Amino acid sequence: MGGDHGLRSTVPASIKFAENNPKVNVKLFAVKDASLSIPSLSNLEIRYCESSVAMDESISVALRRKMSSSMAQALVEVENRQADICVSAGNTAALLAFGYHILGAYSGLKRPAICKPIPTLIGHSYMLDLGANVNVEPSVLHDFAKLGCGLSRLVDGNSSPKVALLNIGTESKKGNEVIQQAHALLKNDKTLNYSGFIEGDSIYSGHVDVIVCDGFVGNVALKVSEGVARMALSQLKESFKSSLYGRALGQFARPLLRKWRTQFDPARYNGACFLGLNGSVIKSHGSADSLAFQYALEMAHDFASKKTTELLRDEMAEFITS
Template sequence: MALSGEVTIALDAMGGDQAPKMVVKGAAIALKRHPGLRFLMVGDEPRLRTLMKRRKKLLAATDFLHTDEVVPGTMRPSVALRQGRKSSMGLALRAVRENRASAAVSAGNTGALMAMARMMLGMLPGIDRPAIAATMPTLRGESVVLDLGANTECDVRNLIQFAVMGELFARIVLGYQTPSVGLLNVGEEEVKGLETVREAAARLKAAESIRFHGFVEGDDIAKGTVDVVVTDGFTGNIALKTAEGTAKLYSHYLRSAFGRSLLARIGYLFARSSLKAIQKQTDPRHHNGAMFLGLGGIAVKSHGGTDALGFANAIGVAYDLVAHGFNERIIGEFKRIAADRIDGTSDQQKAATA
């Protein structure tokens, strides 16, 4: 879906290992893909203008907000809340809160970004906690996985809210008509897992508004058994990092195998096109851009070590969320599930508070 008007995205130009050069190059790539984009570059304005000197189209589509302050990658979230409000990250988020930008994108400190985004943007009605969501490649295409690290402990309500937000993302952004949802667990049997996970599963199973598959295990993520995988942030972050590490290990083994002998190097020449296709499918840059779902404004986290292509894809994620009115539709979805009575509040709790 494309917007008829301009969309302004605030960029934390100083966040990330290769910033600000990577941010400028990534913005230029994103602008070619989405000519209606405008950027609010937040950071060292003289340095940014120098980097854009030969990028006339990008310069014409960019406004600047100067600051010398940056949130370091080692800064604790609590410290960032006190000291980072005038940083490039803090000012980018403030631009969203003040409606000067429709979304913010940063490759900076994840914990600081989450804490500052929650403080500045607040939460959408009906949602208790934000969730970090990202797409992961599977044998069937792509799946949405959440939470990937925002909440190390989750209750029933949190898991159900994540399921609703993930299901909506799969429908709106990935284009799945009736995405299936699964809860990550230690087994597929209904008697396995923590009580919190089992209760969330029971409520999701009873809901008419969600196509609930049931429990899934770790290997089901790569299989694409379901379109949406829901878990707590502690487990989700471990699953994500394990998948990334496995992909790097596989690439290392493959390079080593093709370099062992002359015959192996000749074999590589014949297999090169197929190997490049595999590399493209598993390239993390093409899946870069984790969404903080549930916030009162759109904020997207890019991997800190990504390059310009990866950052451009993170900008693209932000653009898609704005273009599809994602937050507005989340509000509508939670009104719908209220009628399903799957919000995770037990009947005893409702009676006690009535």
């Protein structure tokens, strides 16, 4: 139900995904709507719910009044082991709150985190937290490092992921108190392949596999990237449009430019995971169109097939007790 485009984006993407993956069962949770038309596919079903969570609804209101919403019911399906993973383009804060409330978090873990693979010059890196935690203690950043490295190991088979702490310089004294203390914790943790500080201009270099930061900084970094990407695309279009010569050239260059756009646009990696919950949840970008939502579904499929949540919980239990 959620996202900027609502059913116009999520439903066609889900149909396409169900068609492409006949062995995967897709369940849609939605409020009954005249515009909803679902083809008859053996692996696609729809569950009608009483309500949905609005994009700007406050968490407290949602938690109190919206247990029968499509969002909450999809998470209950995961909790009841009737689904392996839940994907939503809706209200991030509400999805996280319902996720925490319905699924619970790994025992011993202070805070779950939002984590996303970001495209780099040579592949992708995982960045966390991206907005779940605006105030963090150093030990929480330490936990994020473990979660991110676990993800890199489990999803990408990377045996010794390199992790870095986002800071405003690479010299050892840079940053605030929390960053300084987290740096000490990470340096002393011999189970991690910690490479020290990373600056904002290097996160897309691919030099490290996991980038750790608090949710405020991570959220700003991710959204700023989208803003720059949008400006780049828009101004490139303008330069090609600014003359007859440019317009003609633009016609010839179109396939190349489209390829570039797909490759470089930070939005193409659609799908963030909520790490630390006792159940798998993928959050699609609210602005995702149908194609982008399909990416999120594919990511969810990969994530669930690899039993990432369960394996990560086992791994973290070891780390937390050790």
